Amino acid sequence: MTPVSVTAVLPVFNDVEALKTAIPKSIEALEAYGKSFELIIAEDGSTDGSRECVEEWERKDPRVRLLHSDERQGRGRALNRALAESRGEIFCYYDVDLATDISHLSELLDHIEDGADAATGSRLMKNSNIVRSGDREIASRGYNFLVRLFLGSKLNDHQCGFKAYKSSTLRELVPKIQAPHWFWDTESLVLAQKEGLRVDEFPVVWRQGPGTTVRFKDVSNMGKDILKMWWRLHVEKS
Numbered sequence: 101m102t103p104v105s106v107t108a109v110l111p112v113f114n115d116v117e118a119l120k121t122a123i124p125k126s127i128e129a130l131e132a133y134g135k136s137f138e139l140i141i142a143e144d145g146s147t148d149g150s151r152e153c154v155e156e157w158e159r160k161d162p163r164v165r166l167l168h169s170d171e172r173q174g175r176g177r178a179l180n181r182a183l184a185e186s187r188g189e190i191f192c193y194y195d196v197d198l199a200t201d202i203s204h205l206s207e208l209l210d211h212i213e214d215g216a217d218a219a220t221g222s223r224l225m226k227n228s229n230i231v232r233s234g235d236r237e238i239a240s241r242g243y244n245f246l247v248r249l250f251l252g253s254k255l256n257d258h259q260c261g262f263k264a265y266k267s268s269t270l271r272e273l274v275p276k277i278q279a280p281h282w283f284w285d286t287e288s289l290v291l292a293q294k295e296g297l298r299v300d301e302f303p304v305v306w307r308q309g310p311g312t313t314v315r316f317k318d319v320s321n322m323g324k325d326i327l328k329m330w331w332r333l334h335v336e337k338s
Contacts, residue, residue: 105135106209107188107267110196111178112141114148118196118309123157123164125198129205140165142182145172176284180274183267191270195261197309204304208264217269217297218289220255221262221304228257232308243322250330251290255301258286262304269297278332283325290329 108130110122123139130137141154143166154166167182183191190212194200200221211219223230224244240259247253263285265273270288273295279287292299 101187103189104138104187106130106133106137106190106192107140107182107186108137108205109140109142109179109182109186109191109193111175111182111193112143112146112150112154112196113172114146114150115196116146116148116150116153118198119150119153122196122198123154125202126205127161127163129202133206133209135209138163138165138187140167140182140186142167142178144169144174144178174281176277176280176282179284180277183270183274186267189267190264191267192264193261194263195309199306199309200260200262201305201307204262204302207302208262211300211302212264212266215298216266216300218265218292219263219300219302220257220289221260221306222255222257222301223260223304223306224256225301225303228303228306230306230308232306236308246323246326247286247290250326251286251333253286253290253293255289255293255299257301258289260304260306261285263288265292279325281321283322283329286322287325287329294333 108126112119126139130139143150143154151168157164158166167185179193190209192208204221208219208221222228244257247258273288273291276291277284277287289299
């Protein structure tokens with residue numbers, strides 16, 4: 101496969117309506133960045149026509165690639181698969197609802213170009229501009245506080261779905277990442293910091309979408325994942 105500068109990934113599960121906006125806006129933003137790119141749609145067991153939507157784009161634009169799974173893998177496994185199939189020197193991904201303003205994409209990629217091993221948008225920094233419901237705000241701040249408390253992270257926001265990595269670095273981290281779903285985001289950033297890598301965080305404009313695929317069960321499981329990772333880092337290694 102011919103290498104490209106940037107691999108951008110959209111993890112997708114029953115998001116056909118969001119895709120109709122996210123794909124053309126992604127292509128526009130990536131073209132504006134001025135580097136060679138591929139746009140991978142990691143479509144994860146959708147039943148709403150998401151696969152067919154991406155297949156149409158594949159026929160129109162060879163830079164768009166579909167990675168389809170018949171069965172639900174979870175966000176983490178979908179990203180691992182996308183990384184294995186990617187050709188980019190920089191690997192980035194963001195939520196298909198474009199909750200984080202796509203205008204931040206060049207800033208995200210610039211952090212990696214400037215020497216960061218990983219970079220993440222943040223909804224919880226002083227200059228972040230966010231709109232979301234009060235219950236989600238409380239849950240997010242509580243979750244991130246626990247990550248900092250138990251896992252020693254220095255970051256404000258671990259779950260913002262707007263991240264980039266040096267691909268070679270991420271390939272070294274992935275075998276150490278155990279989370280198959282939502283906790284993948286947090287685990288990748290915590291491990292990168294534990295390895296002494298440079299992880300940049302910057303404020304973003306973020307708007308809560310009309311719906312979310314994160315459920316109470318996911319939040320509960322991520323709480324358990326914090327404790328399991330703490331055990332792995334502090335007890336199993338001792």
